[in-house]
Amino acid sequence: MSLFNSHYRPIRSTNRLRVVAWLAIFGMTCQLSFPLIGVAQTSRRAQHALSTSALLDQAKRLVQGGDPQGALSLLERADLHAPGASEIHALRGVCLALLAKPIESAEEFDQAIALRPNYAPTYLSSGLAFANFDDLDRASARLSTALRLDPRLPGARFNYALVLARAGKYAESEEQVDIEFADKQEKESALDLWRLKARDVYYQKKWQDTIDAYRKALEFQPNWPEAYFAIGEAFYYLNLPQKSIPELEKAVSLDPEKFTAHELLGKLYQDTGRQQEAIAQLEEAHRLRPNDREAIYRLYRIYVHNGDTINSSRLQKELQNAVERDKAESNGEAKAAILNNTGIELEKKGDLIGALDQYDQAAKTDATNVVFQRNAALLLCKMGRPQEAIRRLRDILSLDSDDAETLQILAVANELAAGDLAKKRTLPAAEASH
Numbered sequence: 001m002s003l004f005n006s007h008y009r010p011i012r013s014t015n016r017l018r019v020v021a022w023l024a025i026f027g028m029t030c031q032l033s034f035p036l037i038g039v040a041q042t043s044r045r046a047q048h049a050l051s052t053s054a055l056l057d058q059a060k061r062l063v064q065g066g067d068p069q070g071a072l073s074l075l076e077r078a079d080l081h082a083p084g085a086s087e088i089h090a091l092r093g094v095c096l097a098l099l100a101k102p103i104e105s106a107e108e109f110d111q112a113i114a115l116r117p118n119y120a121p122t123y124l125s126s127g128l129a130f131a132n133f134d135d136l137d138r139a140s141a142r143l144s145t146a147l148r149l150d151p152r153l154p155g156a157r158f159n160y161a162l163v164l165a166r167a168g169k170y171a172e173s174e175e176q177v178d179i180e181f182a183d184k185q186e187k188e189s190a191l192d193l194w195r196l197k198a199r200d201v202y203y204q205k206k207w208q209d210t211i212d213a214y215r216k217a218l219e220f221q222p223n224w225p226e227a228y229f230a231i232g233e234a235f236y237y238l239n240l241p242q243k244s245i246p247e248l249e250k251a252v253s254l255d256p257e258k259f260t261a262h263e264l265l266g267k268l269y270q271d272t273g274r275q276q277e278a279i280a281q282l283e284e285a286h287r288l289r290p291n292d293r294e295a296i297y298r299l300y301r302i303y304v305h306n307g308d309t310i311n312s313s314r315l316q317k318e319l320q321n322a323v324e325r326d327k328a329e330s331n332g333e334a335k336a337a338i339l340n341n342t343g344i345e346l347e348k349k350g351d352l353i354g355a356l357d358q359y360d361q362a363a364k365t366d367a368t369n370v371v372f373q374r375n376a377a378l379l380l381c382k383m384g385r386p387q388e389a390i391r392r393l394r395d396i397l398s399l400d401s402d403d404a405e406t407l408q409i410l411a412v413a414n415e416l417a418a419g420d421l422a423k424k425r426t427l428p429a430a431e432a433s434h
Contacts, residue, residue: 052084059091068098086116090125097129103418105129106138120150128159134397134407135414136167152183161196165203168404174200191220198230207234225255233264241268252281259288263295275302293322336366337433340375344430352383362433370396374406375430377413382424386416 055078062071072095078088093108109126116122127142143160146153157180164173177197198213211234214227221227232247248265252258266281279302285295300315343358356379362372373396380389393410396403405428415423 052078052082052088056084056087056091059095063091063095063098068095071095072099086112086119086122089115090122093129094125097132102129102133102135102414105133106418118149120146120153120156123149124153124156124159127163131159131163131166133414134394135411136163136407137411138415139163140167157183158192158196161200165196165200166402167407168203168402170200170203174204189220191217194220198227202230202234205237207238210234223254225251225258225261228254229258229261229264232261236264236268241272244268245272256284257288259285259292262288263292266295267298270298270302275306278302291322291325293319296322333366333369336362336369336372339365340372340433343375343379344432347379347430352379355379356383369433370403370406371431371433374409377406377409378427378430381409381413381416381427384416386413389413390417 055074059071059074062068062074072092075088075092075095079085080088089108089112093105093112096105096108106126106129109122109129112122113119113126123142123146127139127146130136130139130142140160140163143156143163146156147160150156157176161173161176161180164170164176174197177193177200180193181197194213194217198210198217201209201213211231214231214234218224218227228247228251232244232251235241235244235247245265245268248261248268251261252265255261262281263285266278266285269275269278269281279299282295282299282302285292286299289295296315296318300312300319303312303315339358339362343355343362346352346358347355356376359372359376359379363369363376366372373392377389377392377396380386380392390410390413393406393413396406397410409427412423412426
């Protein structure tokens with residue numbers, strides 16, 4: 001019974017990523033530097049500098065108003081050989097990122113960095129763009145460079161921690177959050193920091209730290225159901241049921257549709273002899289997730305113990321149905337595994353089209369197993385069709401946004417799509433089924 005099996009996910013904070021990216025970009029205009037050499041040159045060059053600055057300001061206002069395409073069209077008029085070209089490229093990179101064009105966005109940021117290699121805000125904005133495209137390795141590299149160049153850059157450390165958490169590097173993320181806490185001039189809100197800290201320690205199963213961090217978050221957001229459930233689960237794993245139960249009761253009162261909270265609370269009621277309350281919670285969990293076998297089995301045992309033949313017979317029939325479903329699923333899983341392994345053999349023999357067909361059939365036969373879709377995406381990368389691979393990988397992430405293997409392959413697929421064909425050598429082998 002765990003948040004790991006529920007809809008609990010680390011903070012994605014896409015809007016925050018974009019807002020901080022703009023904080024980085026908005027700081028550029030005031031830092032533009034235009035040399036004025038002599039009185040005769042002052043008028044012409046100063047006028048050009050002002051026009052570049054005005055162009056940037058106008059483009060930024062368009063993006064703020066929700067028109068990145070308009071801003072991009074405006075920036076096409078900019079002189080990319082004049083002072084301020086780095087800022088123009090960076091702003092174009094942001095526009096292209098907002099327009100969901102990862103390859104073009106990356107190219108613009110690369111040009112901005114080449115022109116101004118030691119300017120931390122460009123690395124920050126570039127890193128956030130990569131993060132929005134799930135290219136977490138490159139996002140992490142750019143954000144860490146931003147921090148190296150300017151350790152106090154607003155938003156850089158917090159978003160670096162967010163990216164680390166999304167990559168499953170919770171200990172490293174926690175370390176960055178702790179540095180931000182220690183910085184007396186940190187710019188992030190205390191709530192955002194404590195929320196991220198809490199999730200980092202939760203995923204590391206540091207239960208006492210989980211309790212402490214979520215308690216701090218509740219000081220700022222007192223009715224956050226996730227916090228009460230996480231604290232209740234932490235107490236559960238620390239074998240402190242009397243402390244766990246009140247937290248879980250608060251969680252279900254704030255979020256009555258949370259299956260995992262009802263099931264864990266019912267389990268604790270059952271373990272502490274509160275059978276009627278256990279029945280109420282487990283029946284609610286059963287309503288929310290009818291095919292969960294643990295809830296069915298626990299209810300069945302309680303009703304048998306109470307001599308309730310009507311309900312025990314009902315639950316016994318549901319258990320039998322669940323077993324039959326499992327058998328049917330097992331047959332489908334076996335067929336899908338054969339198709340997948342046939343695909344691997346065909347791929348080894350060089351029959352890539354045949355292999356792709358086998359992977360596709362396996363994925364249709366067992367839609368719950370992402371391995372088959374991943375194998376198809378891997379093959380598409382090897383076949384020089386990275387955009388098709390990216391589409392399939394995004395389909396997987398729409399079901400499980402934190403699937404580490406998929407995120408890793410997606411990062412390579414994005415680089416292949418950007419023209420770095422050497423990255424094919426870093427692709428893993430197709431995964432066999434057993």
